[in-house]
Amino acid sequence: MLDFGLSVRSFWSLDPAVTFLNHGSFGACPRTVLKAQQRLREQLENEPLRFFIREWEKLLDDARSKLAGFVGAPAEDLVFVPNATTGVNSVLRSLVFHPEDEILTTNHEYNACRNALDFIASRTGARVVVAKIPFPLESSEQILSAVIERVSPKTRLALLDHVTSQTGLIFPIQQLVKQLQQRGVDTLVDGAHAPGMLALNLSEIGATYYTGNCHKWLCAPKSAAFLYVRPDKQPEIRPLTISHGANSPRTDKSRFQLEFDWMGTNDPTAYMCVPEAIAFMGSLLPGGWNELRQRNHQLALQARQLLCEALNVSVSCPDEMIGSMAVVPIPEVLESRSFMSLRDELFDRFGIQVQVVPWQEKPKLLIRVSAQIYNTLEQYEYLGKALITLLTESAD
Structure with a gap:
């Protein structure tokens, strides 16, 4: 059986230069x-x-x-x-x-x-x-x-x-x-x-x-x-x-x-x-699919907490309503950007692939992170730093 994150990333064809936090949009198929x-x-x-x-x-x-x-x-x-x-x-x-x-x-x-x-x-x-x-x-x-x-x-x-x-x-x-x-x-x-x-x-x-x-x-x-x-x-x-x-x-x-x-x-x-x-995904951890789902759930919760603390915002729902994706409100100072421009800026400047979601009411923009077995907590920390950089620049 395999450890998390870096040790399993080679089983996917994902670009190593990209911090890929958007498994939820289109998935990612393992090489095998x-x-x-x-x-x-x-x-x-x-x-x-x-x-x-x-x-x-x-x-x-x-x-x-x-x-x-x-x-x-x-x-x-x-x-x-x-x-x-x-x-x-x-x-x-x-x-x-x-x-x-x-x-x-x-x-x-x-x-x-x-x-x-x-x-x-x-x-x-x-x-x-x-x-x-x-x-x-x-x-x-x-x-x-x-x-x-x-x-x-x-x-x-x-x-x-x-x-x-x-x-x-x-x-x-x-x-x-x-x-x-x-x-x-x-x-x-x-x-x-x-x-x-x-x-x-x-x-x-x-x-x-x-x-x-x-x-x-x-x-x-x-x-x-x-x-x-x-x-x-x-x-x-x-x-x-x-x-x-x-x-x-x-x-x-x-x-x-x-x-x-x-x-x-x-x-x-x-x-x-x-x-x-x-069969492949169920073989990656000793506890099979149950352990994989639970691991991804816990990582999504950790990522949400980390980002909420970095952005000084509150969580949007109870933990039990989260699976392997979590949404965090984006502070008002970044609301002047469209969801597409913010998504593109995170990718073009920081190499982060993450979903930015327009919402109908305040908060007008949400950032949705995905947690798959190839992801690590350090990747969400990097996203948090990138968002703080953009917040600081927007406030100046």
Whole structure:
């Protein structure tokens, strides 16, 4: 087994000249997983007909089975999609909404998925209702009450994050799903950040629909994600691309999987590498995935505390609402910068890759740090010094 930080960084292809504190945006795939993908690509290109006719489906089914065990769901209820945004769109575009319907979401929803909601509303006349969750906040009860207060007899569906992208909050998703179900509301959970960050059991969560990325905290190659659909809803959900599965005579698989598994020729090797990523990341520490998740959580909390002290700001939420990402408010003196200019300045001047997030209210800017096993506390200390430098320059 391996130690943290520098001792494992060589397992990634990350630029050693960059202080990489933004695993959460696009993930980072280990070299050994990329090598496995390259072997699969060579297998594909060596005999494309044999691969797609004889080998492809078993490889995909094996990968699905391993993923199902990791996320706690029956394999027959999962399909692969390129990313969680595709999963959200697939559900929203499949459902039939009417002008009297309401679709509930929150002010923390990921922008791409909020755009998908607005598109559906513009096409169908359905109304998007936004539950305003305060930030900073003191407890998960504020999330529960904010969401449930906006439920009405017209609420047809709730689109909710499991881990918010902008604010790094872990929503009490199982409680939300249960309370919404009691009110007759289906849930579509955007779990983009959850696989690999949180211990998942989709069967226990009980959402109607759940989509998550495998390329972020699970560290699979890019274009690997999944969509879970409850069995009774699967006949309604169609992929964004209609292809051969729509009229396949096969009866050994559900129409749900037949349609999603083949949407035309693509490179399926990212999906097929998910088991390799699960195994590799789970091998890095003696306690496997549980220890890895806990280590990243503790590092994120340490990084948040360090940065809050450096910037003289308060923490934004309780420790238990943080996974492997943490958000810190940026003092007002830097608010004259846009989030893009501050992000670029940190990279161009200091070689720090970190997410800067615009927020709707004060604080207007947030800095979101990620904690993966290759990160060290010294990297966050360096970020703190860089931010203090910018604060001092802005105050002069």
